[in-house]
Amino acid sequence: GFAVVADEIRDLSTGTQKSSGSIMEALRLLESTSDKMTESITTILKLISETLKTIELVNGSVGTIASDSKQLGDEIQVVDSAMKHVETSNQSMVDNMKQVQDIMVTIVKGVKESEETTRTMMSKYDETAKSVSDIESVVGKLVSELGTGGFMSVEDIQEGMSVSLFDQESGKEYHTTVTLVKQGNVYIPAADKLASFLGDFKNKKYNIHIIVNNELYIWKDSRVAADRNTSGHYMLVLSSRPEVMNRRKYPRLAMTNSCETLIKGTAHTAIGKLVNISAGGFAFAVRDEAFKTAIGKEVEIKINAFELLKGEKLTGVIIRSTDDDGTYIVGCRMPEDNEDIMNYVKDRMK
Numbered sequence: 001g002f003a004v005v006a007d008e009i010r011d012l013s014t015g016t017q018k019s020s021g022s023i024m025e026a027l028r029l030l031e032s033t034s035d036k037m038t039e040s041i042t043t044i045l046k047l048i049s050e051t052l053k054t055i056e057l058v059n060g061s062v063g064t065i066a067s068d069s070k071q072l073g074d075e076i077q078v079v080d081s082a083m084k085h086v087e088t089s090n091q092s093m094v095d096n097m098k099q100v101q102d103i104m105v106t107i108v109k110g111v112k113e114s115e116e117t118t119r120t121m122m123s124k125y126d127e128t129a130k131s132v133s134d135i136e137s138v139v140g141k142l143v144s145e146l147g148t149g150g151f152m153s154v155e156d157i158q159e160g161m162s163v164s165l166f167d168q169e170s171g172k173e174y175h176t177t178v179t180l181v182k183q184g185n186v187y188i189p190a191a192d193k194l195a196s197f198l199g200d201f202k203n204k205k206y207n208i209h210i211i212v213n214n215e216l217y218i219w220k221d222s223r224v225a226a227d228r229n230t231s232g233h234y235m236l237v238l239s240s241r242p243e244v245m246n247r248r249k250y251p252r253l254a255m256t257n258s259c260e261t262l263i264k265g266t267a268h269t270a271i272g273k274l275v276n277i278s279a280g281g282f283a284f285a286v287r288d289e290a291f292k293t294a295i296g297k298e299v300e301i302k303i304n305a306f307e308l309l310k311g312e313k314l315t316g317v318i319i320r321s322t323d324d325d326g327t328y329i330v331g332c333r334m335p336e337d338n339e340d341i342m343n344y345v346k347d348r349m350k
Helices: 002-149 192-198 339-348
Strands: 162-167 173-177 180-182 185-189 206-212 215-226 233-237 243-246 258-263 269-277 281-286 298-303 314-324 327-333
Touching: 162 314, 173 185, 173 192, 258 281, 281 314, 298 327
Parallel strands: none
Antiparallel strands: 162 173, 162 206, 180 185, 185 233, 206 215, 215 233, 215 243, 258 269, 258 298, 269 281, 281 327, 298 314, 314 327
């Protein structure tokens, strides 16, 4: 009986040892598993922490996105409002363009009507110009007759008037001014050039032209004499009444060339602009008060960019000066008619 019990105890002890080994093995496995679980839990906690941070970042980003989305919505609203404003403006522009178109149609119509009116006026102007020309021709003849047998005479001559002498034999000419009028006699200044021009003048005859206001007085077959009682001068022997030519018979051509002017006998110069020119005279505009009281004075003018004269200067006597708000319109008469200018004007007025 003890043997059986001893065997049972031995078997039980062996089984216990095996169980203890199994338990120890299980405990080792449990410890290993626990370590792994702890490591996994640590990893999970770390991941959870990182996830929380990511969630916080995402929440911040979502907030930023929400704010940006709101701002974007506001901007879209502004753009939408601007688009509506542009649409309204475009409509206004279309309306304005329509008004401009209507105005342009009216203007074109007005221009056409104005063109017709201008043609009518030009026709009337041509008729008037012809009438004026006819009147001037009649007046010219009348004035010429009055000069030859009427009341125009040497008594009209004043100091400062322009004089031209034409030698009947040689055809040479000399230009000067009247410097003295005494007891019905007219005198011009003696000069070396004049002495050379006259030569032996005792038996010579001259045609003498003197500009009187707007007319040209012409004495033919006249003489020049030395007057012992008036030194430094020559006397013009004007025995008969003059022929008188109205010098407004020439057409005037409007021009705008710049010009350089000089009041002769002074150093006063001024830059002006040509207004018109004819065979008998010219007019220019200048802003210089010296021309306000210059009527009767002799002026010299150089017209720029005027190929006809090739840089030569023109001389004339100022017969009028009109003040146009500080700009003086100065009209001048040349000592004699210029045939080249006459042809130039005619060619450009055809």
